Amino acid sequence: MCKDCGCEEGNANHAHHGHHQHKHDHSAHRLELGQKVLAENDRLAEQNRIWLHERGIVTLNLISAPGTGKTLLLEETLKILEGKVSCAVITGDQQTDNDAKRLQGKGAKVAQIETVNSCHLDAHRIAHALPEVIDEDTQLLFIENVGNLICPVAFDLGEDFKVALLSTTEGEDKPLKYPSLFSVAQVTVLTKTDLIPYLQWDLDLFREYIQRVHPGVYTFELSALTGIGMESWLDYLQKLVPSKTVK
């Protein structure tokens, strides 16, 4: 754009308004873009979303620090939903396939993505994994993201909801430290509530903080180990999935 008058550059009729001429020095240019850096990932994520929706599948993208309890929560969830809701899991890990092994044999198809040097999953890798785990009965897809609270947030995978997890051993103020995750995740799960008696965990403070960064967010407080609080989580999941005629 011409910096003197704002006319489009490369305009063949570059005679300004007829009545006056300002001196034109077009040596400096400015190209206005407003282009998202992750535009390509966003495009692929949208493709995934459409692909999944065509099959009537609801997708959750689970994000937390390493060790919060994503895999154990999924293990217990799959066990209980087996025979009720047809599930699939894609799990991302930097090196091993331990998580995938833990999740096997619970009625769900499981795919492992080894991210090696990458600290997050991206839409492209998910697109490749989808045909591996999705079949015509699948109703609910869980994506266990790489243990990291920052990087996975920026990468849309094509999910319907992001689920942020936080354990009682991590500190109540994590939502304030990582607002980009907790403000965007439509669901928050507090894990390891069975440990509260042994910790100086202030549940009210956690509730206050999470409501500060994400007013009205859906929150579950549970222990995958003892099963306390699992019921409402499972209830929620079952309500998410549209009833599919079981073949």
Add this chain to the structure above:
Amino acid sequence: MHELSLASTMVEQIEELMRSHGIKQLDKVTVTIGALSGVDCEAFEFAFPIAVEKTLLEGAVLSIVFQSVEVTCRDCATRSSPDPLYLRCQTCGSNAVDVVSGRDLMIQSLEYTDSTDITLCETESGLT
């Protein structure tokens, strides 16, 4: 580092833009970073010179425009800009707010000098 991989992704994108617009040398890149983008401005600034090494962007200056959080209120329908750590409508105090801005990481603009164009414009100006 997260910011380095984002900066590298951005550099690749800008190189493509430079090629398609016939830009040979870049003076300045302006990037918008949202308060809730998950991108740390300082880390991004640190990563940029590393990311541009041996690319078409070498020598370009980075300018960061910080994008604050904006919400719209479902109760009073106003738009306001609260603290990202305390998302409340600044007009009525309601917590029924939706974030409408503050999550972006965007290439805002590219500035460049292109000597071949000067003559063209001077000729054009001379016409009238």
